[in-house]
Amino acid sequence: MPCLVTVGGFFGDEGKGKIIAYLAKKDNPSIAVRGGVGPNAGHTFAHEGKEYKVRMLPSAGLNPATRLLIGAGVLVNPQILLKEIAMFQADDRTYVDAQCGIIEQAHIDRDKGEHLNGKIGTTGTGTGPANADRALRTLRMARDVPELSLYVEDVSNSVNYALENNEKVLVEGTQGTYLSLFHGGYPFVTSKDVTASGICSDIGIGPKKVDDVLVVYKAYVTRVGGGPLQNEISEEEAKKRGWLEFGSVTGRQRRAAPFDFDLAKKANRINSATQIAVTKLDVMFPACARVRQYEKLPADARRYIEDIEGELGVKATLIGTGPELDDVIDRR
Template sequence: MPCVVTVGGFYGDEGKGKVVAYLSIKDNFDIAARGGVGPNAGHTFIQNGKEYKVRMLPSAVLNANTRLLVGAGVLVEPSILLKEIQTFNTTDRTFVDFQCGIIDNVHQDKDKSNDHLKKVIGTTGSGTGPANADRALRNIKLAKDIPEIALYLEDVSNSINHAIDTNEKVLIEGTQGTFLSLFHGTYPFVTSKDVTASAICSDVGIGPKKVDDVLIVFKSYVTRVGEGPLNCEITPEQAREKNWLEFGSVTGRQRRSAPFDYDLAKKAIQVNSATQIALTKLDVLYPQAKGIKDFSKLPQEAKDFVSNIESETGLPVTIVGTGAEIMDTIDRR
């Protein structure tokens, strides 16, 4: 399909980075564009035993044929952006929209010193909330005002629309998760903007009719970082026993855990107009599934779990993650 949007179905941490990295390699996308909030979201993926993390670039960085774009709706922290460009050697294929808002030290200081944000909401301290507040007040600097990133500036919306119109393959990567949306999430324990599929399209500058598929990513259990409700939450000790104990890729904070939430999944599918499901970390629930790349070879209980998700949600589970490695994936498309 020419244009696929990926979004998180729960509270972030669903494994979108691995899914995007897999799709970019498997389907050789021409363009990968990042929407979402900004560097408060870290996406992680592993190839040949080496772990990679990105906070600004799309998770398609490992495919040297893919152009990497950052949409106008994304907040940019220049030092993080430049470090990732250097780390992944993407100077000739990274482009940032002229109108991206810029996070500076003032925003980070506000994020870390504000008791409501830090102690009540449990933000990452990356400055994204105060920066988005300044954007709403029309006080923020834009990417076009920052000389050190001038080499990478582009009209991202124009580039993506042109690519779609000429039948190039475009992969759009969302950040956070549906229930961290400022509008549709567990307010006030949410991020500083909407992060559903509609908003991700707006971030990169395409209209809804340009999208062919919305791939919603669910983990085989639910986790969230920070404060806010979590239905059927288990204790850290129980999470450790289940091997569900995880830590955030940006802050290192311990994630809270709960079993897969079918009602939450159905609501997320509705809000995002999702057409397919990617399910990650099936091997954590069913260790015998680890590394399997053929659905027919999964243990029966793992097959039943996937089938139940399909019957409950009415959508096909087309991508199944069975391990940490990018290619530890069952592709059922």
């Protein structure tokens, strides 16, 4: 920091929400700002036994000193946003860029059609059709929605001003590198670019403003919806390994596969990773559960992390070892 960009290295579901929530508590940033697509991405984190799921706000909501911003590139569903503002009692610290596009019911209806929801496996939240309308210049903007008037501002100005004054800014990406419209396995992708460069564009900061890029990987790979998944294992095998998971937005079962070094290497290059996080190590190695010091990890778990670091050439600075926000080994 002061400017850390966090993005997913696989197909989403890597545990970015937990990592962002931890960093917001540990580093106390002035601003957490969300880029990405919109409410089709759910980020989950737990604190003191309570689970939180956010689809619009940054995952930093538990830190009352952090302002919660949504960049211009993000699509907003006002109903979902207002519920999350109420959940975190964040009325006085939530700001939405005036240029955010608005998802209407018609977009949601179109997203549930045979091609998008049936063939591609979209979340049905309206983001693809809304981004299509944005490209056609027919989309309504946040500045046009009366119920958002208290929250509208120029987010790019706010973020750049904070950085110029050496304040800490935490940038949160959504989805994952291989769901990028440009770099994923088209057509089984989301409706825009979600790599680090795209996320910076969403919030309105130039590349020279970024100090670090943290790419988040899970200790194994999961994917929701259609599209290729190298070395995919069966549902029965996923259940046996403890890898059987369900999406936080749709509740659909996630497909699973072992850690993919080739995809991770490419994701690190595309995103210019300066550090990585590895989450759910405790699922791979149950003896790691809730361990918070690297030296206390079992030898096989340390070897696993060292193999990933050796292949990728980047240090794993954060390692997730449990569902709680503080179940993290911090090696920064």
